[in-house]
Amino acid sequence: MKALAKTFVVVWLALVFVAAAIGAMLELGPAALDLRAPVTDHLTDTGVSHPVTAVLLNYRGYDTLLEIAVLLLALLGILAAGGAAGSAAPKAAHPMLQASARLAAPLMILVAVYLLWAGAFLPGGAFQAGAVLAAAAVLLHLVGLTRGWDSPRLRLRLGLAGGFALFLAVAAALLTQGALLGFPPAWAGELIMLIEAGLTVSLGLILAGFFLFLSRDLR
Amino acid sequence: MTLGLAFDLLLACALLWSAWRTLSTPRLDRAIILFIAFGLLMTIAWIRLSAPDIALAEAAIGAGLTGALLLDAYGALRQRKRRRKAS
Structure with a gap:
């Protein structure tokens, strides 16, 4: 009762x-501040024609810079907390499953590149493309075609930190021109594409790393 | 218009229901599957709110990667339990 x-x-x-x-x-x-009109008014200066990408990488590029830093920090935390590495060879899945994973992985990489390219004028962009890349890596790992990752070597470290480093380098270079991440309209498009390409690779590796570093000593 | 409204209401109910079931079901494996279903429903909700960018991210990260990570963790937990029982 x-x-x-x-x-x-x-x-x-x-x-x-x-x-x-x-x-x-x-x-x-x-809303006290209606930003829709200013965003569309200055869209031609941003180098991209999709407003979401313009906000993410041009108007509020600072936020995206910190976002990738946070993700990298999370992965470093996992690596720091990781215990003894002892990765046995992964259990091979059914051959049929492996064959379809082999077929799917290249297509997923193609989709990731398309999403990255489309981000300039359609929904898409570095984060989605990176997630698809990571999903491809996880798929290959789950069917037993690739092993979990042990402690990262130099090449993997470069890949993990490269996107953030590239973003930071561009931001620092633009700082000498005036403002942090204040893209000059003439080559904003190229710079954003460069940053997004770096972000895609690093995000794919970081997101896959959440999976592949964690699963190394459990199998 | 009314059809759209009916769909939205149905979607909201399905979201709430799957969220509740995810939290309340006693079995971990079912909770994970329901979580993935919740993520996919959330994707449709974002599309209905005409935010395809977030919908893409939700489908790829929220439902896909997180779901796979949770399933992998569940598998590892079960394996560990079995090994402990065997020894």
Whole structure:
């Protein structure tokens, strides 16, 4: 009886909270700052024609720079916390599954490159492309075609940190021209494509690393 | 218009239901599968909100990579338990 009363009180409080939250949402006024018009007005200066990519890499490039730094830090945390490495050879999956993974992986790389390219004028971009790359690596690992990663060698380290380093280098170079990540309109498109290409490779490796470093000593 | 509204309502209900089931189901494997289903429904929700960029990221990272990572962790947990039982 007591438990029932307690449940009743909890459910009732939760419902009151939900109602209050919905009420607060409905009473929200219009945004104090409407940025839609400025974003579309200056879109021609950004080097890309898709507004989301323009916001991510040109208007708010600083945020994206820190985002990739956070992801890299998370991976470094995993590497620092990782215990003894002892990766046995992965268990091979059914040959049929392996064959379809072999077929799918090149297509996934193609899709990643397309997403990267399309990011300039359509939905897409470095993060999605990197995720698809990482998914390809995870797929190959799950069917037993590639091993989990042990401690990273120089080449892998370069790949993991390269995107962030490239982004930082571009930001530092632009700092001498005036503002941090203030792209000159003349070659903003090329710079953004360069940064995005670096980000795609690094993000693919980092996201795959979350998977492949963690799974190394459990198999 | 009303068809779209009906679809949105159905989607919202499915989202809430799958979120609740993910948290409340006692079996880990089912919770993971429900989590992936939740991610895919969330993808459709983002598309309905006309945010295809976020939908792509949600499908690839939220449902795909996280789901695979959770499934792998579950497999490792089960293997460890079996090994402990055997020894």
